[in-house]
Amino acid sequence: MSDTPDIPSYFTDPAAAADYEERTRRLVPGLADFHRICTLLLADRTPEQGRVLVVGAGGGLELRTFAQAHPGWQFVGVDPADEMLRVAKAALGAQSARVDWHCGYVHTAPEGPFDSAACLLTLHFVKLKDRVATLREIHRRLAPGGALVVMHLSFGGDAAARARWFARYVAFAVSSGVAPDNVRAATEAMTERLTILPPGKDEAMLKDAGFRDVDTIYTGLCFRGWVAYA
Numbered sequence: 001m002s003d004t005p006d007i008p009s010y011f012t013d014p015a016a017a018a019d020y021e022e023r024t025r026r027l028v029p030g031l032a033d034f035h036r037i038c039t040l041l042l043a044d045r046t047p048e049q050g051r052v053l054v055v056g057a058g059g060g061l062e063l064r065t066f067a068q069a070h071p072g073w074q075f076v077g078v079d080p081a082d083e084m085l086r087v088a089k090a091a092l093g094a095q096s097a098r099v100d101w102h103c104g105y106v107h108t109a110p111e112g113p114f115d116s117a118a119c120l121l122t123l124h125f126v127k128l129k130d131r132v133a134t135l136r137e138i139h140r141r142l143a144p145g146g147a148l149v150v151m152h153l154s155f156g157g158d159a160a161a162r163a164r165w166f167a168r169y170v171a172f173a174v175s176s177g178v179a180p181d182n183v184r185a186a187t188e189a190m191t192e193r194l195t196i197l198p199p200g201k202d203e204a205m206l207k208d209a210g211f212r213d214v215d216t217i218y219t220g221l222c223f224r225g226w227v228a229y230a
Contacts, residue, residue: 020059020087026176027169028121029220035065035120037217038149041227042116045147048072050115053141055106055134056122057099058084060091066118067095075099078109106134112141117148120225123202124152124194131195135209142230148211151218151225153190156198166191169222199224 025031046052049072054063057077066073077099079085085103089096102109117138126134138148155165166187173183190196197205199216203226206214211228218225 020084021061021091023178024059024061024121026178027173028223029172030218031061032065034151034218034220034225035062036069038062038118038120038151038225039066039069041149041217042066042118042147043070045145045229046070046073046115050074051076051112053106053109053112053114053117053138054078055109055117055119055138056125057101058088060088062118062120063088063099064091064095067092067098073098076102076110076114078102078104078106080105106137106141109137109141113143114141114146115143116146117142119148119150119152121152123150124154124196126195128195128197131197132205132208135206135211139210139230144230146230148206148228148230149217149225150202150206150228151223152202153194153196153222154199154202154224155196155222156201162196165222172221202226 042052048070052066052073052075054075054077056079057063058079058081063075063077066075075098077088080103082103085101089101092099100110119138123131142148155162170183170187174180202224203214206226206228211230214226214228216224217227
């Protein structure tokens with residue numbers, strides 16, 4: 001697994017990081033409801049005094065939902081961007097004390113074992129050569145039977161099909177109030193920087209990493225989510 005950070009500038013720029021919550025809610029269909037669904041699925045395997053690993057914890061949106069719903073849970077929040085962790089701590093307020101914050105990557109994070117884990121809007125930033133290794137590092141930190149919920153950009157097809165998916169992404173963002181020029185610029189950066197796989201490949205990588213009972217739990221235009229078990 002690569003140790004070389006490759007963090008997009010909008011995660012290190014203070015102004016851009018501060019706008020993360022509003023921007024993400026406009027770009028991801030049904031994000032708040034997905035966080036609630038994720039909480040319910042994690043609760044299936046997490047006792048009220050359980051431990052939850054959150055990979056890609058910068059921004060703190062899912063952590064805030066988990067913490068509010070389950071006041072007995074303790075967390076480890078992992079993210080390589082200092083600025084995004086600062087935003088996450090602010091988002092959680094007093095609940096931030098329940099999180100062991102780890103600036104870095106999952107392979108250097110605390111070993112666990114954890115009752116469950118979440119990795120949301122993160123894996124599409126992981127290089128293809130590191131994707132399975134990242135999932136394996138999450139898997140080995142989970143207690144037997146522990147749940148993992150993931151969600152990220154996932155679609156396939158030839159160049160024309162992928163262009164159609166990106167066009168839908170742009171249309172949704174514009175309909176949510178994002179300036180068209182901003183969305184198009186972000187889309188161009190996404191095509192160059194992100195690793196976006198077909199859903200079948202995403203599921204195969206979860207299984208290659210040791211997860212079982214992989215089920216689709218969310219589809220929102222370009223985004224998909226799964227639950228799987230260690």
